[in-house]
Amino acid sequence: MTAATDFMNIAFIIAFVAVAFAQVMSMIRLVIGPSVGDRILALDTMVVNAIGLIVLLGIAQGTRIYFEVTLIIAMLGFVSTVAYARFVLRGDIIE
Amino acid sequence: MSFEIIGIYAVGVCLLLGAGFALVGTIGLLKFNDSMTRLHAPTKVGTIGIGGLLLASIIHSFVYGEGSLHDLLIMAFLFVTAPISANFIAKVNIHKRSCDTPPLPPRDDTWSTLNVPEADRELATQDDTPAG
Numbered sequence: 001m002t003a004a005t006d007f008m009n010i011a012f013i014i015a016f017v018a019v020a021f022a023q024v025m026s027m028i029r030l031v032i033g034p035s036v037g038d039r040i041l042a043l044d045t046m047v048v049n050a051i052g053l054i055v056l057l058g059i060a061q062g063t064r065i066y067f068e069v070t071l072i073i074a075m076l077g078f079v080s081t082v083a084y085a086r087f088v089l090r091g092d093i094i095e
Numbered sequence: 096m097s098f099e100i101i102g103i104y105a106v107g108v109c110l111l112l113g114a115g116f117a118l119v120g121t122i123g124l125l126k127f128n129d130s131m132t133r134l135h136a137p138t139k140v141g142t143i144g145i146g147g148l149l150l151a152s153i154i155h156s157f158v159y160g161e162g163s164l165h166d167l168l169i170m171a172f173l174f175v176t177a178p179i180s181a182n183f184i185a186k187v188n189i190h191k192r193s194c195d196t197p198p199l200p201p202r203d204d205t206w207s208t209l210n211v212p213e214a215d216r217e218l219a220t221q222d223d224t225p226a227g
Contacts, residue, residue: 004103011107015114015148022121022140029125029133037130037188044180045124045137048145051169052117055148056110059155067165074169078176085183089190 016056023049040084047077102158106151113147120144130188134181141177146170 026049030042051070058066087093116139123136149166156163200206 004100004107008103008107008110011110015110018114018118019148022117025121025125026137035130035188035191037184037191038133040187041134041137041184042124044184045121045140048137048141048173049117049121051173052113052145052148055145055152055166059106059110059152062155062159064156064163064165067169070169071172074172074176078172078180081180082183085180085187088187089183 012056012060016053016060019049019052019056023053036088040081040088043084044077044081047073047081051077099158102154106155106158109147109151109154113144113149113151116140116147117144131185134184134188138177138181141173145173 023046026042026045030039030046033039033042051074054066054070054073058064058070083093120136120138120140123139124133127133127136149170152166153162153164
C-alpha cells in the first residue's frame with residue numbers, strides 16, 4: 001500500500017511540474033508568435049493546459065467541486081477561439 | 096494485490112501519460128518552425144493529455160470515495176470541439192497566406208512544383224484557379 005501511494009505521489013509531482021512547464025512554454029509562443037494564427041493556437045493550448053492544471057488540483061485535494069469550473073472554462077475556451085478566428089477571417093463576429 | 100492497489104497504480108500511470116503528452120505537445124508548439132506544422136502538435140495536448148488526466152481523476156474518485164463519471168462530460172466536450180477550433184485556426188493561416196510557399200529545401204534547390212517549365216505555365220495557372 002505504501003509503495004503504491006508513494007508512486008502516485010511522485011506521479012502527482014511530476015505531472016504538476018510538466019503541465020506547469022507546458023503552460024509557460026505555450027505562453028512563450030504566445031509572446032513570440034510571428035502571425036495571428038500562432039497566437040490563437042497558443043491561447044487555445046493555454047486554455048487546455050489550464051484545464052489540466054485544475055483537474056490536477058481537484059485530484060490533489062480529493063474534492064469534486066472543480067468539475068463545473070473545468071466545464072465552463074472548456075466551453076469559454078472553445079467559444080473564444082472560434083470568435084477570435086472568425087474575427088480575423090471575416091472582420092466581424094456577428095454579421 | 097487488491098483492486099485498490101491496482102487502482103492507485105493506474106492513477107499514477109494515467110497521470111504520467113497525460114502529463115507527458117501535454118509536455119511533448121507544447122514542446123512541439125514551441126519548437127516547430129512553420130505555422131501549419133505548429134498546428135499539428137497541440138492536438139495531442141487536447142486529446143491524449145487531457146484524456147489521461149481526466150481518466151486519472153475518474154479512477155481516483157472510484158478508489159478514494161464514491162465514484163463519479165462526471166469527467167467524461169468534459170472529455171466528450173473537448174474531443175468534439177478540438178477539431179472545430181483546429182479547422183478555424185487552419186483557415187486563419189490560409190487567410191493570412193502564411194502557407195502559400197513551402198519552406199526552402201535544405202540544399203541549393205527548388206521544389207519541383209515551383210519550377211514549372213515555360214511551356215506549361217498557362218496550364219499550371221489554369222489548374223491553380225479555384226472552381227466557382
